[in-house]
Amino acid sequence: MKHQLLFLPVFIFATQFMSGQKLSRQKYVLDSVFIEGISSKSVFEAYPVTSLPDSVSNTLSLPELLAQNTAVFVREYGKGMLAGISLRGTGAAHTQIVWNGIPVNSILNGQTDLNTFSPGGFDEIFVKKGGSSVSFGSGAIGGVVILNDKITFSKKFKIANYTKLGSFKTGINRFKIISGNQKIYTKFSFQIQKSKNDYIYPGYNIKNENGEYQGWDFALINGLKFRKHQLYVKSKISKLDRETSRTLYMPQNGKLLTGNTYLLGGWLWQNKYFDSRTELVYLNENYQYYFNKNLPGNSQSKAQTLLARNLINIARKKSYKLMIGNEISRQTGTGDNTGKHIRTNFASFLIWSQYLNKLNYQLKLRQDINPGIKIPLTGAIALSFPFHSTHRLRFNASKNFRLPTFNDLYWIPGGNPQLQPETSYGVDAGYDYQRPDFETHITFFYIDSRNLIKWVPGNNQYWHPENFESVQYSGMELAFVKKFKIHKNWALSDKINFNYNRAVNLKTGKFLPYTPQITGLNVFNVTYKRYHFVYRYRYQGKIYTTTSNTKFLPAYPLHNVSLAFDYGKHFDMQLNINNLLNTYYENVPSRPQPGRYYEIILNFKI
Amino acid sequence: MKRINLLLALSLIISFTSCKKHKTTEAEGEFASGVFIVNEGNFGQGNAGISFADKDFSKVTNNVFETVNNSALGDQAQSIGFSNGKAYIVVTGSSKIEVVEDDTMERVATISSGLTNPRYFEPIGEHTALVTCWGDPTDNTDDYLAIVNTNSDVVSGHISVGLGPEKMVKNDDYLFVAHKGAWSTNNKVTVYDLVLRQIVNTITVGDRPNSMVVKDGYLWVLCSGEPDWTGNETAGQLFKIDLNNNFNIETTFDFDTTAHPDFLSVSGNDLYYYLNGKIYKMNTGDTTLPNQEFMTYNGMAYNMEIYDGKLYITDALDYQQEGSVSVYDLSDGHLINQKTVGIIPGDLGFHE
Numbered sequence: 001m002k003h004q005l006l007f008l009p010v011f012i013f014a015t016q017f018m019s020g021q022k023l024s025r026q027k028y029v030l031d032s033v034f035i036e037g038i039s040s041k042s043v044f045e046a047y048p049v050t051s052l053p054d055s056v057s058n059t060l061s062l063p064e065l066l067a068q069n070t071a072v073f074v075r076e077y078g079k080g081m082l083a084g085i086s087l088r089g090t091g092a093a094h095t096q097i098v099w100n101g102i103p104v105n106s107i108l109n110g111q112t113d114l115n116t117f118s119p120g121g122f123d124e125i126f127v128k129k130g131g132s133s134v135s136f137g138s139g140a141i142g143g144v145v146i147l148n149d150k151i152t153f154s155k156k157f158k159i160a161n162y163t164k165l166g167s168f169k170t171g172i173n174r175f176k177i178i179s180g181n182q183k184i185y186t187k188f189s190f191q192i193q194k195s196k197n198d199y200i201y202p203g204y205n206i207k208n209e210n211g212e213y214q215g216w217d218f219a220l221i222n223g224l225k226f227r228k229h230q231l232y233v234k235s236k237i238s239k240l241d242r243e244t245s246r247t248l249y250m251p252q253n254g255k256l257l258t259g260n261t262y263l264l265g266g267w268l269w270q271n272k273y274f275d276s277r278t279e280l281v282y283l284n285e286n287y288q289y290y291f292n293k294n295l296p297g298n299s300q301s302k303a304q305t306l307l308a309r310n311l312i313n314i315a316r317k318k319s320y321k322l323m324i325g326n327e328i329s330r331q332t333g334t335g336d337n338t339g340k341h342i343r344t345n346f347a348s349f350l351i352w353s354q355y356l357n358k359l360n361y362q363l364k365l366r367q368d369i370n371p372g373i374k375i376p377l378t379g380a381i382a383l384s385f386p387f388h389s390t391h392r393l394r395f396n397a398s399k400n401f402r403l404p405t406f407n408d409l410y411w412i413p414g415g416n417p418q419l420q421p422e423t424s425y426g427v428d429a430g431y432d433y434q435r436p437d438f439e440t441h442i443t444f445f446y447i448d449s450r451n452l453i454k455w456v457p458g459n460n461q462y463w464h465p466e467n468f469e470s471v472q473y474s475g476m477e478l479a480f481v482k483k484f485k486i487h488k489n490w491a492l493s494d495k496i497n498f499n500y501n502r503a504v505n506l507k508t509g510k511f512l513p514y515t516p517q518i519t520g521l522n523v524f525n526v527t528y529k530r531y532h533f534v535y536r537y538r539y540q541g542k543i544y545t546t547t548s549n550t551k552f553l554p555a556y557p558l559h560n561v562s563l564a565f566d567y568g569k570h571f572d573m574q575l576n577i578n579n580l581l582n583t584y585y586e587n588v589p590s591r592p593q594p595g596r597y598y599e600i601i602l603n604f605k606i
Numbered sequence: 607m608k609r610i611n612l613l614l615a616l617s618l619i620i621s622f623t624s625c626k627k628h629k630t631t632e633a634e635g636e637f638a639s640g641v642f643i644v645n646e647g648n649f650g651q652g653n654a655g656i657s658f659a660d661k662d663f664s665k666v667t668n669n670v671f672e673t674v675n676n677s678a679l680g681d682q683a684q685s686i687g688f689s690n691g692k693a694y695i696v697v698t699g700s701s702k703i704e705v706v707e708d709d710t711m712e713r714v715a716t717i718s719s720g721l722t723n724p725r726y727f728e729p730i731g732e733h734t735a736l737v738t739c740w741g742d743p744t745d746n747t748d749d750y751l752a753i754v755n756t757n758s759d760v761v762s763g764h765i766s767v768g769l770g771p772e773k774m775v776k777n778d779d780y781l782f783v784a785h786k787g788a789w790s791t792n793n794k795v796t797v798y799d800l801v802l803r804q805i806v807n808t809i810t811v812g813d814r815p816n817s818m819v820v821k822d823g824y825l826w827v828l829c830s831g832e833p834d835w836t837g838n839e840t841a842g843q844l845f846k847i848d849l850n851n852n853f854n855i856e857t858t859f860d861f862d863t864t865a866h867p868d869f870l871s872v873s874g875n876d877l878y879y880y881l882n883g884k885i886y887k888m889n890t891g892d893t894t895l896p897n898q899e900f901m902t903y904n905g906m907a908y909n910m911e912i913y914d915g916k917l918y919i920t921d922a923l924d925y926q927q928e929g930s931v932s933v934y935d936l937s938d939g940h941l942i943n944q945k946t947v948g949i950i951p952g953d954l955g956f957h958e
Contacts, residue, residue: 238783248652249680291742291744294743295742413834414835457925458923461866462835513926546928546949547926551653590650590651590681
């Protein structure tokens with residue numbers, strides 16, 4: 001008998017954040033524009049973008065990285081387990097995770113399990129809020145999380161090794177080499193991790209049984225430059241074996257094996273007035289779920305994506321640019337619960353950008369053609385008014401969509417091949433103030449999503465999905481950064497993020513469950529000579545757990561401290577105390593997170 | 607979670623209909639007389655609970671176990687049974703039984719050793735009860751009946767049975783166990799001799815026997831049949847089994863292939879069952895199934911039971927909020943009361 005509990009259920013989640021975006025006008029220099037791909041940061045200059053510092057990411061998991069640097073809500077089923085992101089109150093399937101310009105959310109369930117991504121190997125990670133279907137297609141409704149490997153041609157040779165040892169027998173090691181010159185670039189990155197993960201639930205005499213995990217993650221990036229041409233290969237292969245941890249009230253003895261392979265080959269041709277980027281991509285995702293890890297029976301599913309795309313940038317003058325994109329993809333999903341299905345999709349898009357004196361704007365259009373399903377024309381407009389060297393106003397409006405997943409269409413029982421795409425209209429407006437020692441960012445947003453796919457009970461004793469729900473998301477995002485230089489040896493800084501969002505079901509007038517309305521983050525830094533002290537305070541508001549809004553997980557504050565010692569160019573170390581006050585907290589009902597725990601991080605660099 | 611609920615809906619939605627009755631002779635506590643509603647709660651969320659109502663549902667108190675014992679009940683409460691002045695709340699996901707005083711809800715014991723995915727509790731003697739247990743639901747060979755000593759409240763032994771034992775009914779001589787098949791499917795009824803204290807027969811019935819009643823020397827077994835998504839859809843069937851003639855199937859009533867009935871109950875000489883939002887009624891002497899429904903329910907029943915001339919329908923609504931219980935007068939089908947209870951209300955325990 002085979003049993004298939006879905007790996008990542010269909011939840012509705014919440015929230016996100018922003019800070020640290022640059023207003024600099026020199027970004028409009030064409031040279032940098034020329035070589036940008038679809039996921040380069042400057043494409044998003046009118047959007048609220050949160051860059052995540054790479055220096056902290058080397059041994060963190062993606063949920064930890066987001067939690068420590070943004071007020072984004074991550075719905076994690078206990079530490080190290082399944083984790084989905086929520087931007088602006090939308091669900092995990094409404095945020096695309098983008099690897100080197102390629103959307104990689106599973107075609108089976110529309111989501112990415114954030115714990116399967118080790119961010120340490122990447123050169124650039126950022127969170128972009130707001131609809132982005134023109135650039136990234138299905139699912140980019142709440143926003144996107146972008147992870148980039150950047151190829152640069154200059155003389156360099158770096159070796160680094162990062163080791164983290166922590167409570168619950170947790171160990172992570174990442175080794176990284178970057179080497180290159182004017183013609184060649186190579187990056188190699190390898191991480192192994194292992195954790196017993198048997199933390200005690202604070203206030204309960206219960207251990208997180210069956211929560212062990214181990215995995216590895218490998219990335220190899222190569223680039224070759226000759227005259228006007230660049231050839232490059234990017235790859236990422238990872239494997240994660242996790243037991244499925246118990247809940248507060250329910251023992252478990254299952255395990256989930258996850259494997260991902262991403263391969264990308266590209267050719268960039270740069271000319272005076274245009275560049276052309278052609279890429280071939282292969283993605284493979286593989287899951288094996290054992291309800292009982294001691295028994296042979298399991299359920300399997302896997303999916304493959306083959307994608308070819310071409311991006312052309314045209315810019316005859318410095319004041320405008322036209323990007324033309326064409327891509328074709330073929331996705332194959334196979335599962336014990338779904339059978340084998342293939343989806344072919346063709347997409348064309350145009351992005352027109354013009355830089356005027358006090359106004360920058362972008363117009364975007366995209367049409368997808370898919371033999372199986374009618375996808376609406378999508379489009380976006382972005383306006384930015386840098387009316388002063390330190391002030392900017394911005395405005396975005398977009399139409400976005402999400403295709404039904406293979407599980408929605410074909411799951412046995414219940415899969416509904418008649419499902420239509422979800423459609424969504426989003427607007428946001430914001431103000432940025434930026435000086436070297438002080439930043440303020442304010443954004444208001446509104447999203448109207450229709451035909452949301454929801455699994456509902458049926459009279460035939462099983463559930464089936466329908467284009468059932470309409471939801472309005474609205475809210476506000478605030479970010480402040482203040483830096484002080486008190487003395488030549490002392491520097492202080494403080495960063496505050498605050499998000500408020502309302503995700504309201506239009507039929508019932510109630511908040512969507514499993515989504516907090518409020519999240520906040522305060523990061524206080526002190527640097528004294530070679531010592532860095534960081535105090536992080538995170539607040540998460542209550543999370544309703546019923547559609548009637550009668551029950552909720554309580555709000556909680558979380559305190560983390562860390563002290564780092566920088567011993568010159570080749571060695572630094574860091575000591576973390578997480579959940580300082582041993583607070584009981586959970587983001588998913590009955591899935592407690594650890595109490596106080598400790599980590600030591602040792603970094604060697606050449 | 608939805609997928610899991612889907613499985614739950616598949617495997618658990620069909621509840622059984624014989625009523626648990628228990629007469630207490632002790633001093634009357636707050637919960638001495640009325641109906642306990644077992645709110646299953648969501649898979650993995652630990653939000654199961656017990657509600658309590660008078661038999662007309664004019665007043666409902668929710669979360670009574672939690673309130674009295676200052677402790678959560680656990681994950682996926684499946685059923686409630688009564689024995690020796692105690693109530694036994696079977697909590698499948700947590701693989702335990704919470705034993706409470708039946709009139710105060712105060713915890714007496716927690717039985718967790720010897721129980722893996724327990725389903726239903728049935729007393730078979732002064733100090734003995736049986737509990738159907740799935741074992742590991744992905745292992746088709748480890749299903750059993752746990753023998754519970756209701757004096758000391760420990761599991762004292764177990765009897766191996768076929769796949770997916772679920773609800774039980776008994777008469778003076780026998781206990782019958784319907785094997786609906788847990789997460790898979792089965793078509794058996796196990797006959798356990800209450801005098802010999804052993805299994806004496808296995809009756810093959812239709813696919814997925816979901817509910818049973820014993821009436822005047824006959825065992826009635828309602829089977830839902832295989833649902834369409836299996837690719838092997840079979841019709842629902844009702845079996846009339848003669849207990850005085852070697853468990854022979856005297857009559858088989860066949861439904862349409864696409865009809866999958868549920869929740870067989872008895873009141874007087876009338877049988878009741880539920881099919882696609884309609885409640886049907888037939889006399890135990892009838893030779894054909896009824897064509898015309900007795901009444902309709904405007905919703906989706908998660909469970910239906912009859913007790914003392916009243917029909918109770920539980921409704922899980924969207925499964926993500928508090929469900930409801932509707933109480934109808936069986937004499938004319940009029941709605942007496944409809945009340946909000948806990949999340950995914952299922953089994954009902956009638957107590958007086």
